[in-house]
Each structure stands twice: as C-alpha cells, then as structure tokens.
Amino acid sequence: MPSIPMNQAIREALHEEMARDSSIFVLGEDVIAHGGPYAVTRGIAEQFPDRIRQTPISEAAIVGTAVGAALCGLRPVAEIMYVDFITCAMDEVVNQMAKVRYMFGGQTDVPVILRLPSGSARLIAAQHSQSLEAWFMHVPGLQVAVPSTPRDAKGLMKSALRGRDPVMFIEYKRLYSVKGEVPDTEYVIPFGQADVKRQGEDITVVASGPMVGKALEAARILSAEGIELEVIDPRTLVPLDTDTIFSSVEKTNRAIITDEEVRRGGSSAELASRIAEECFDYLDAPVRRVAAADVPMPFSPVLEKLAVPSVEKLLAAARDLVA
Amino acid sequence: MLGTMYSILSPGGNVQSGARIPSLALDQQLHLYRLMCLNRRVDDQMIRLQRQGRLGFYVGSQGEEAAIIGSAFALEPRDWVVPCYRELGAALVKGFPLIDLFSQFFGNSRDLTKGRQMPNHYANHDLRVTSISSPVGSQIPHAIGLALGARLAGNDDVALVYFGDGATSQGDFHVATNFAGVFKTPTILFCRNNQWAISVPVESQTASRNMAVKATAYGIEGVRVDGNDIFAVYDVTSKAVAKARRGEGPTLIEAVTYRRGGHSTSDDPNSYRDDAEVEPWIERDPILRFRLYLTRQGHWDDDKEQALEDEVRATIRNSLDEAFRSGPPSLDTVFEDVYDEMPWHLREQMESVCTPEEFQTVEQGT
Numbered sequence: 089m090p091s092i093p094m095n096q097a098i099r100e101a102l103h104e105e106m107a108r109d110s111s112i113f114v115l116g117e118d119v120i121a122h123g124g125p126y127a128v129t130r131g132i133a134e135q136f137p138d139r140i141r142q143t144p145i146s147e148a149a150i151v152g153t154a155v156g157a158a159l160c161g162l163r164p165v166a167e168i169m170y171v172d173f174i175t176c177a178m179d180e181v182v183n184q185m186a187k188v189r190y191m192f193g194g195q196t197d198v199p200v201i202l203r204l205p206s207g208s209a210r211l212i213a214a215q216h217s218q219s220l221e222a223w224f225m226h227v228p229g230l231q232v233a234v235p236s237t238p239r240d241a242k243g244l245m246k247s248a249l250r251g252r253d254p255v256m257f258i259e260y261k262r263l264y265s266v267k268g269e270v271p272d273t274e275y276v277i278p279f280g281q282a283d284v285k286r287q288g289e290d291i292t293v294v295a296s297g298p299m300v301g302k303a304l305e306a307a308r309i310l311s312a313e314g315i316e317l318e319v320i321d322p323r324t325l326v327p328l329d330t331d332t333i334f335s336s337v338e339k340t341n342r343a344i345i346t347d348e349e350v351r352r353g354g355s356s357a358e359l360a361s362r363i364a365e366e367c368f369d370y371l372d373a374p375v376r377r378v379a380a381a382d383v384p385m386p387f388s389p390v391l392e393k394l395a396v397p398s399v400e401k402l403l404a405a406a407r408d409l410v411a
Numbered sequence: 412m413l414g415t416m417y418s419i420l421s422p423g424g425n426v427q428s429g430a431r432i433p434s435l436a437l438d439q440q441l442h443l444y445r446l447m448c449l450n451r452r453v454d455d456q457m458i459r460l461q462r463q464g465r466l467g468f469y470v471g472s473q474g475e476e477a478a479i480i481g482s483a484f485a486l487e488p489r490d491w492v493v494p495c496y497r498e499l500g501a502a503l504v505k506g507f508p509l510i511d512l513f514s515q516f517f518g519n520s521r522d523l524t525k526g527r528q529m530p531n532h533y534a535n536h537d538l539r540v541t542s543i544s545s546p547v548g549s550q551i552p553h554a555i556g557l558a559l560g561a562r563l564a565g566n567d568d569v570a571l572v573y574f575g576d577g578a579t580s581q582g583d584f585h586v587a588t589n590f591a592g593v594f595k596t597p598t599i600l601f602c603r604n605n606q607w608a609i610s611v612p613v614e615s616q617t618a619s620r621n622m623a624v625k626a627t628a629y630g631i632e633g634v635r636v637d638g639n640d641i642f643a644v645y646d647v648t649s650k651a652v653a654k655a656r657r658g659e660g661p662t663l664i665e666a667v668t669y670r671r672g673g674h675s676t677s678d679d680p681n682s683y684r685d686d687a688e689v690e691p692w693i694e695r696d697p698i699l700r701f702r703l704y705l706t707r708q709g710h711w712d713d714d715k716e717q718a719l720e721d722e723v724r725a726t727i728r729n730s731l732d733e734a735f736r737s738g739p740p741s742l743d744t745v746f747e748d749v750y751d752e753m754p755w756h757l758r759e760q761m762e763s764v765c766t767p768e769e770f771q772t773v774e775q776g777t
C-alpha cells in the first residue's frame with residue numbers, strides 16, 4: 089500500500105469521485121492557484137476546469153451558493169479556508185443547509201460538503217486554530233466527520249460524496265502532512281463506523297482527530313507500565329457508532345474521551361454522557377475527559393502548549409483511573 | 412487597471428500640472444518620509460527574521476506605504492484607527508513604539524496583547540489603534556460603532572478603517588457602508604486596493620468598474636486616489652476627515668496601489684503571478700517618488716538619505732535587541748481575560764496545569 093499524506097488522500101478522493109460523478113463541483117477561496125492553503129484542491133482546475141470556482145471572499149456566499157446548487161442536483165464541495173471563518177456563514181449552515189430537507193417535507197436533499205481545516209498548528213492563534221465539532225453536532229441535520237488518518241480521510245470523503253446529507257468534514261491541519269498507508273484499490277468507509285485503532289483491556293480511550301495519535305502514543309508508554317488502552321476513533325461524530333464504544337467500555341469498565349476542542353460543551357461532553365447513560369452498570373470509575381483548556385487559543389508557543397491537550401495529560405488521566 | 416484617480420505627484424516626483432501640494436510643513440514632510448522608510452525597513456527585517464526561523468509569520472506592506480501612512484497622518488491622535496493587518500505604517504504614525512510592535516510579533520512578556528495573537532495583530536487601546544482581527548472584513552463595522560460612539564458622546568472624533576480589495580466581497584463591508592450612510596457616521600472607509608487578495612486578482616473579486624463606485628449605491632461619497640502618491644492620499648483623507656468632523660458623513664476612499672510582496676511570509680506569489688506584472692509598480696514606488704520630489708525641491712540628497720538609513724537601522728536594531736531580551740509570558744496568564752473575573756472552572760484548569768514543577772518543565776522546553 090502506498091503511504092501518502094492526508095491532504096493527498098483527500099485530493100485523491102475528490103479527483104476519483106469527480107471522475108465518477110459529474111455533479112460534483114468545487115468552490116472556495118484560493119482553491120485554484122494554491123489548491124487552498126493546504127493544496128487539497130490542487131490539480132482540479134486542470135482536470136475539471138468547468139467544475140471549480142475560485143470565489144470572492146465571502147463564506148456566507150460560498151455556503152449559500154453551495155446550498156442553491158445542491159437544490160438543483162449538484163454536489164458542491166466547498167472549502168472554508170479555516171473552520172474559524174465558518175462563523176461568517178453560520179446562517180447558511182444552521183438555518184438553511186441543515187434544515188432545508190426537513191422544513192420542506194423531505195422534498196429535496198442538500199448534499200453539500202464543507203471542508204473545514206481545523207485545530208491548532210503553526211502558532212496561528214485564536215482565530216485560526218479552533219475546533220468546532222460540538223457546534224455542528226448540536227445542529228440536527230448535519231453530519232460531522234473527523235478523520236485521523238489518510239486512509240480514513242479518503243474513505244470518509246468518498247462516503248460523504250455519495251451520501252445525501254450535508255457533511256461538515258473536519259480536517260485537522262496538523263494531520264495534513266502526516267503520512268499513512270492508503271489502499272490503492274477502491275474502498276469507502278461508511279459513516280457511523282468507529283475504528284478500534286488499538287485493542288486493550290484496561291481503559292477505553294475514545295479519541296478523535298489529532299488526539300488519536302496522541303492516545304496511541306500514550307498507549308505505548310502505558311503498556312510498559314502494564315496498563316493497556318483500547319483506542320477507539322469514532323471517525324464520524326454524527327452519526328456516532330455507540331455500539332463499538334459501549335462494548336469496549338463494557339469490557340474495560342473505564343473510559344477517557346479526548347479531543348482538541350475546548351472541554352466545556354465539547355463533543356466529549358456528549359460522548360461522556362452517553363456512556364454514563366448506557367454503561368453505568370459497567371463503569372468502575374467516573375468517565376474522564378482530556379480536551380483543550382477553556383480559553384481562546386493563545387499565540388505564544390509556551391502558552392499554546394498549555395492550552396492544547398497533550399500526551400502527558402492523557403497519561404495522567406489514565407494512571408489516575410486505574411490507581 | 413489604473414483608471415481615473417486623484418493624484419498630485421507623477422511617478423517621477425513632479426507636481427502634476429494644475430495640482431497643489433497640500434499644506435504640510437517641511438518637517439512634517441520629512442517625518443512622513445522617515446516613517447515610510449522605517450516601515451519599509453521593518454518589513455525587510457521581519458521578513459528576514461521569518462526566513463531565518465526566528466519569527467513565525469509576517470505580513471509586509473512593501474509598495475503600500477504611501478497609502479497607509481498618508482491616510483493615517485490625516486488623523487488627530489484622538490481619532491480611531493481600525494486596522495486590517497497590513498498597516499504597520501499607520502501604527503507608526505499613531506506613535507506605536509517599535510518595541511511594543513516587536514514584542515507583539517514575538518508574543519513575549521512585554522507584548523501588550525500578552526502573547527495571545529498572531530504576529531501583526533497588535534492593538535493599543537490608549538493610542539486608539541483597535542485590535543487587528545483575522546476574519547477578513549470583520550473590523551469594518553467596528554468603525555461605524557466607534558464613530559457613532561463619538562457622536563453619542565458629543566465629540567467630533569472620527570474613525571478610519573482600513574481594509575483590502577478582497578474585503579469588499581464580504582457582507583461586513585456592505586452592511587457597514589450601509590450603516591455609515593444611514594447614520595451618517597464620521598467614518599472613513601479606506602480601501603487599500605492592492606490588486607490582489609492572496610492569489611485572487613481584483614478582477615476576480617468584483618465586476619464593479621472600481622471600488623470607489625460602490626459608495627454610490629450606499630448614498631455616500633466615493634473617491635479614488637493614487638495610493639502611491641503620499642500627497643494625494645494625505646489630501647483626500649484630510650478632506651474626508653474634515654467633512655466627517657463637520658458632521659457631513661462618511662467617505663469611501665479607494666487607494667489604488669499594489670501588493671509587491673507575497674500576501675504574507677506563508678505565500679509564494681510566483682505560483683500565480685508574473686514578475687512582469689510587478690515591474691511597473693517598482694517604477695511607481697511610493698518612497699522613490701517622494702524622494703525624487705524632495706530632492707528636486709532641494710530638501711534631500713544622498714548624504715541625508717544615508718544618515719536616515721543609518722538612523723533607521725540603528726533604531727530597529729535597538730528595539731529588536733530589547734524585544735529579544737524579553738522572555739515568554741508567564742504561564743498563568745493564559746487563563747486571564749477570558750472573563751472579567753476568573754470563574755471556578757478556569758481556576759481549576761489553571762491549578763491543574765500550572766503546578767510549580769510544570770512551570771519549570773514548560774519553560775525549559777522552549
């Protein structure tokens with residue numbers, strides 16, 4: 089299997105699906121010259137010149153245009169340069185894209201995909217480093233995908249491009265350049281299927297995005313101490329594969345939820361409460377959460393390091409749980 | 412591309428026929444010239460530091476100094492400057508100390524923004540330079556609020572907001588200009604039309620003939636000025652400021668200029684534009700044009716240029732050394748200012764991450 093970075097994996101999914109389905113088209117800021125800041129859309133203008141639009145700067149118009157195009161049968165894939173700027177389009181996302189099918193009695197689908205570079209990276213502070221999964225999870229009608237590996241990113245993007253729902257496709261900037269093996273044969277990864285990234289008996293760690301890698305690193309360290317983590321990546325937060333998570337907790341009797349969102353009201357809160365509701369009888373300890381500090385992301389590297397959840401924090405939480 | 416626009420100096424530094432130099436004393440003119448050179452040198456130095464890996468990120472304004480400095484110079488100290496992110500020169504006009512700017516770029520313990528914002532996102536409330544915000548266009552409505560605030564307080568302060576050609580595509584530009592027109596606020600909407608928004612040329616940004624015409628639809632005055640002509644920019648902005656102070660409402664100024672460098676240090680313009688396009692703008696350089704004028708008037712020569720160059724370099728060096736001497740902000744500050752009073756959940760998080768031992772390890776690690 090070839091080993092490729094995540095930005096290339098997403099690019100491949102777009103190219104392959106665009107070749108397969110002529111209704112897919114791409115729009116966003118700077119998506120042609122640069123292929124976006126992370127080069128995800130590179131090459132599309134050459135391959136499919138009529139099916140890409142480099143837009144003026146307006147996230148509201150980008151999402152609104154995508155919604156309109158979806159209403160007449162297209163499948164728009166819009167890049168929002170940073171998830172932070174989705175705020176400029178929230179009416180279109182929350183009041184339109186998410187609700188149109190429902191409000192109009194299911195007469196029409198709105199299969200828009202919003203690609204959303206997220207999370208901390210390169211010290212770009214409070215307005216370029218956010219993780220907003222919980223906002224999107226909270227809106228009925230939106231699906232939320234959070235790939236952590238190139239393989240998952242490609243497979244999930246393909247599913248997104250074949251589904252009928254609007255998808256908030258969360259792409260962690262820090263993971264774009266991280267390589268991983270991707271099958272060279274056709275595959276898709278269905279939404280709502282968690283992946284057990286590592287098996288273990290002692291603690292279930294439900295990790296998403298960049299925290300998957302950190303959880304695996306913590307698992308390696310703890311294994312030497314005789315603590316075995318089971319690392320589960322939900323891959324999509326909506327729909328959520330609770331079966332895989334619950335059966336793991338039933339086995340380990342302990343759970344940590346970890347992601348890079350600020351902790352309060354984060355997706356970890358929803359996951360923790362679902363586990364508490366459904367697995368109460370199996371839990372030997374309270375569910376723990378390891379997430380970002382409840383502050384806007386600072387710039388200074390020493391401060392950023394404090395705000396972003398770390399392997400050390402995971403180790404501390406895990407050791408504490410089995411103590 | 413250039414179209415009709417108000418100008419005073421020709422690119423060769425001659426006074427155009429029929430044009431009048433605005434009344435600026437010689438020491439004011441030389442002050443403006445120094446600030447433009449300082450702006451250019453700070454940019455050069457910061458871009459060099461970024462290339463050396465000593466600075467994370469930088470946004471330069473090479474070629475746009477006249478637009479930025481000429482406009483800011485038309486303001487009084489009590490007026491508000493609402494910057495976009497490319498207006499270092501306006502901060503310099505406002506008297507923003509270099510050491511404070513540099514400290515912000517490095518996010519050190521002297522930084523007024525406490526290491527919280529990206530480089531170039533400085534703010535100084537006392538100088539009435541509002542905080543720079545990343546989302547394109549979001550600062551424009553603030554200039555309506557600031558100007559409205561002045562009206563409500565019964566004074567004649569004005570607010571000048573900078574934004575790029577790309578920002579005129581954002582809703583915030585349109586709603587703000589509409590508010591300015593409806594409320595007749597003392598606001599100067601200053602569009603630096605530098606022809607590019609990252610990799611997108613202005614022709615792909617709007618189908619309008621130019622940016623100034625956009626004022627018409629909102630019932631306010633729109634003016635187009637040669638943004639590389641320090642006198643023309645100063646003149647046009649002074650008139651707009653005077654009008655605003657008299658209570659006669661807002662003006663949209665389009666300064667026609669050119670972004671000679673990359674969008675930021677993260678950008679490589681070679682991937683989307685030809686060097687040939689940049690060439691004519693080197694001839695239209697705003698600093699060169701001003702120097703030619705001053706020389707022709709007998710106010711400037713090579714010796715003076717050299718002396719200024721040396722002084723500017725030394726000034727930058729001294730402030731840089733001072734900025735480099737300051738360490739990072741203290742760790743507990745990361746939890747301050749989220750709320751007026753720190754709530755229990757943040758206090759808890761602060762105590763959990765800021766144990767004395769951790770303070771040590773984190774600080775040594777950088």
Ligand SMILES: Cc1ncc(C[n+]2csc(CCOP(=O)(O)OP(=O)(O)O)c2C)c(N)n1
Nearest residue numbers: 173497545546547575576577578607608609
């Ligand atoms: C809401 C929002 N969308 C996108 C961006 C990314 N972005 C940063 S600067 C920029 C271009 C702005 O161009 P312009 O307004 O012409 O100003 P210039 O950089 O030329 O001075 C873009 C698209 C952003 N910061 N905010």
Ligand SMILES: [Mg+2]
Nearest residue numbers: 575576607608
């Ligand atoms: Mg521009």
